[in-house]
Amino acid sequence: MRTQARVLAEKVAGIRDSDLFGVRSGALPTWCPGCGYYGIHQGLNSCIQQLGLPHHEVVTVSGIGCAGRYPFFTNTYGVHTAHGRAVPLATGVKMGNPALTVYAVGGDGDGLAIGGGHLPHAARRDVNINYLLFDNSIYGLTKGQPSPSSPMGMKTKASPGGTADRPLNATLMALTYGATFVARLFAGDPNAIAEALVEGTRHNGFSFFHIYTPCVTFDKSFKTWDNLKKWVHPLPEDHDPGDLRTAFDQVLKDDFSLGILFKNE
Amino acid sequence: MLRVDVTVEVCGTAGDGTIAAGGLLNQAMSESGFSVLGFDSYPAEIRGFGRCVTRSRIGDRDISALEDTANVLISLDDSQSRARIPFLAPNAAVFFDSNPPTYIQEEDSLTSLLEPGTVLCGLPIADLATEASGSARGRNLTALGGFAGAFGLDPAPFRKVITRKFEAKGAQVLDANLRCFEAGYDFGREQLSDRVPEIFGPRNITEGPERVMLSGNLAIGRAAIDAGLKLYFGYPITPATPIMEYLAAKLPEQGGQVVQMEDEIASIAAVLGSYYAGSISMTATSGPGFALMTELIGLGVMAEIPAVILNAQRGGPSTGLPTKTEQSDLHAAVFGGPGDSPRIVIAPTNVEECYHFTMKSFRIAEKYQTPVIVLTDFFLDNRVENLPMPKAGEEEKAHDNLYPSESDKGNYKRYAATDSGISPRSIPGTEGFQYTATGLEHTEEGIPDYSADNHMLMSAKRHRKIQAALADLPAPEVISPDGALDVGVISWGSTFGSVLEAVHTAHEHGMKVGAMKITSLFPYHEDLIRAFMNRCDEILIPELNFGGQLADLIGRLHGKDVIRMNRATGVPIAPSLILKEIETLVMEGGK
Numbered sequence: 009m010r011t012q013a014r015v016l017a018e019k020v021a022g023i024r025d026s027d028l029f030g031v032r033s034g035a036l037p038t039w040c041p042g043c044g045y046y047g048i049h050q051g052l053n054s055c056i057q058q059l060g061l062p063h064h065e066v067v068t069v070s071g072i073g074c075a076g077r078y079p080f081f082t083n084t085y086g087v088h089t090a091h092g093r094a095v096p097l098a099t100g101v102k103m104g105n106p107a108l109t110v111y112a113v114g115g116d117g118d119g120l121a122i123g124g125g126h127l128p129h130a131a132r133r134d135v136n137i138n139y140l141l142f143d144n145s146i147y148g149l150t151k152g153q154p155s156p157s158s159p160m161g162m163k164t165k166a167s168p169g170g171t172a173d174r175p176l177n178a179t180l181m182a183l184t185y186g187a188t189f190v191a192r193l194f195a196g197d198p199n200a201i202a203e204a205l206v207e208g209t210r211h212n213g214f215s216f217f218h219i220y221t222p223c224v225t226f227d228k229s230f231k232t233w234d235n236l237k238k239w240v241h242p243l244p245e246d247h248d249p250g251d252l253r254t255a256f257d258q259v260l261k262d263d264f265s266l267g268i269l270f271k272n273e
Numbered sequence: 274m275l276r277v278d279v280t281v282e283v284c285g286t287a288g289d290g291t292i293a294a295g296g297l298l299n300q301a302m303s304e305s306g307f308s309v310l311g312f313d314s315y316p317a318e319i320r321g322f323g324r325c326v327t328r329s330r331i332g333d334r335d336i337s338a339l340e341d342t343a344n345v346l347i348s349l350d351d352s353q354s355r356a357r358i359p360f361l362a363p364n365a366a367v368f369f370d371s372n373p374p375t376y377i378q379e380e381d382s383l384t385s386l387l388e389p390g391t392v393l394c395g396l397p398i399a400d401l402a403t404e405a406s407g408s409a410r411g412r413n414l415t416a417l418g419g420f421a422g423a424f425g426l427d428p429a430p431f432r433k434v435i436t437r438k439f440e441a442k443g444a445q446v447l448d449a450n451l452r453c454f455e456a457g458y459d460f461g462r463e464q465l466s467d468r469v470p471e472i473f474g475p476r477n478i479t480e481g482p483e484r485v486m487l488s489g490n491l492a493i494g495r496a497a498i499d500a501g502l503k504l505y506f507g508y509p510i511t512p513a514t515p516i517m518e519y520l521a522a523k524l525p526e527q528g529g530q531v532v533q534m535e536d537e538i539a540s541i542a543a544v545l546g547s548y549y550a551g552s553i554s555m556t557a558t559s560g561p562g563f564a565l566m567t568e569l570i571g572l573g574v575m576a577e578i579p580a581v582i583l584n585a586q587r588g589g590p591s592t593g594l595p596t597k598t599e600q601s602d603l604h605a606a607v608f609g610g611p612g613d614s615p616r617i618v619i620a621p622t623n624v625e626e627c628y629h630f631t632m633k634s635f636r637i638a639e640k641y642q643t644p645v646i647v648l649t650d651f652f653l654d655n656r657v658e659n660l661p662m663p664k665a666g667e668e669e670k671a672h673d674n675l676y677p678s679e680s681d682k683g684n685y686k687r688y689a690a691t692d693s694g695i696s697p698r699s700i701p702g703t704e705g706f707q708y709t710a711t712g713l714e715h716t717e718e719g720i721p722d723y724s725a726d727n728h729m730l731m732s733a734k735r736h737r738k739i740q741a742a743l744a745d746l747p748a749p750e751v752i753s754p755d756g757a758l759d760v761g762v763i764s765w766g767s768t769f770g771s772v773l774e775a776v777h778t779a780h781e782h783g784m785k786v787g788a789m790k791i792t793s794l795f796p797y798h799e800d801l802i803r804a805f806m807n808r809c810d811e812i813l814i815p816e817l818n819f820g821g822q823l824a825d826l827i828g829r830l831h832g833k834d835v836i837r838m839n840r841a842t843g844v845p846i847a848p849s850l851i852l853k854e855i856e857t858l859v860m861e862g863g864k
Contacts (some may be wrong), residue, residue, distance in 0.1 A: 069546070088711035100547040
């Protein structure tokens, strides 16, 4: 009889035997059960498989935070840097050996607060690296403080009266800074992540991936799985990623349309 | 001892061409076969009313320091030059405009302020320049000409260096400048030569190897080029910027690139990234930028990623004195940053060492897989010396990374706790040796681990590795007679040049003193330093900082308190000051 446990066991075996598992390291991710990062992990692993990149020619660079641990969970080369510094270090890796494929990963605190000064320059320098910003609007590793993308009024232990500052829109920032490839994605859709990553990795320039993801442990009110599933939807079918003005219009009127917003070859 | 030892100052207001005149003087004297050490002092502000002074010490043997008194002052602006009067040697010769274009109040004119005995060399600088070229803009060259003519110096080298400087600006500009020089030269020879003392000696300079004028910054840049540098990441900051500018011009010739980053944090991050990917790179900065780098230097120490960081020290703390020299970042370099983070710190003492130590830093960083900090200072970076072009042998340039062997595959320990502390380091692109470099404490395999035993094991490994580097680091040098000494002077960085001259003079006076030059500041050669200290009754440590940072670092090795000589003045310590201190100590010891 196919019990639920047996179905699950078969699923696990299926994943283990698939090519996908090859990109993963032996170490099991330390993220909380139900974390959105598993979806991003699956998306990036799948992208590396689809592109057929030899794992030893890929470098994954991270900062600090829950996303900082990412490199330990892949079978690529990796650097787990200091808080906020994944992007400039990844720049050095790529310039040091342009044959490598480089992914920088990090959260919204890492990339928009302490490391926020690097995004404009990575965009205008247009070095061929791929930057995945895991945006859950909260500091998870330090147990739930507001981040630069938290909505105004969000209550946390560090903001009992609600946050007073306006949130940053990472997609809008990347477009403004002149990033030549900008996609907005959702951790609940690993296939779409993989698809966008494949295209972005092939793009010769700085590629920015703004990925909405829940923090299942510390955010019970804003970017929860339920809310995100309700809010996100694909870009209009006729969206032209070659047109910057269209991309701006789209981002200004709609926070939750997903897909490749802009691409300048 | 130097038979010729002349210090010449050119002083004017920003915009007078003071720095240009001083530069031409240095080059011309070098072309004439003299040894030259030149140093400019200029305001941090680009325009305005700042005083510009160039100082050149000219001798017939190698010069390693500046004296603080001048034998010749060439004044382009009396209102600025009056501040230099206290720094004139007795019987100095002073060149000034005897008919200045703007009226100078009598009480402000140099002539009314100079001490009796000063040799007054007035020439109508502006008038001569205007007559020769139609404008007074070439006044600086006329004044230089007056100086050269008065002392009977060969005009040919002057013409040569003026031509070299101005020929790119067209025949008209070159011609005007040459005529300004000649007008001054003729006036000086005809009107002033009988009154100046004969301080440049007979013209029998021996032929040596061809010499070039090189600043510390330029020597550093050349070393980086010769080491095969491909990437420089940096952020503009005085006094390190000339390194970036030099490399920006030269690196593309060898397929490299200067990348101006958004700040110093990004600069060191990119250097670490580049080294991680297997490509040597460097950054140069000064105190404020270095402070920003300390967190990522810690990452380099922990994750064992090489990096080369040049810290051109200036006066601090904070923005401090951007255009003044100081040796106050020693502790920041050796100890800066959180945690137990042993790193390698070396400090050249002259322009030639700027070249060789920069070259060495690339090799050491790679061999010991750790950040190497090269500490220079404003005086060392910006002074010019004329010396035979430094060159590195092939061995000096060789790279020295310990790669994993094929047999390690499947059981690769990136951070194996070896006896030397050096572990096999794989480079991305190498199949089967993937690992994650991390700033977290980690196991020999590179997996995060906070257990007590592991932290002890890995801390010991990192410290062991840095101590092992002593084998490849320059040992202290001792300049002294054998046996017991009354005074031993220990010094680092550019101050050592002054110590060397002071101790040479002390030897000529028959004093039992010695000098020790320390260039490896961390790790340092404890045994050799202690052995020298044991020979000395007193240890004197002159430094250009307020508290005595080297004294704090190594003073404990002496049986009793070391004597500190600290100057937070922003200017180099003159050899004569150190000599005076030595004499006092020798006399007190004899009581």
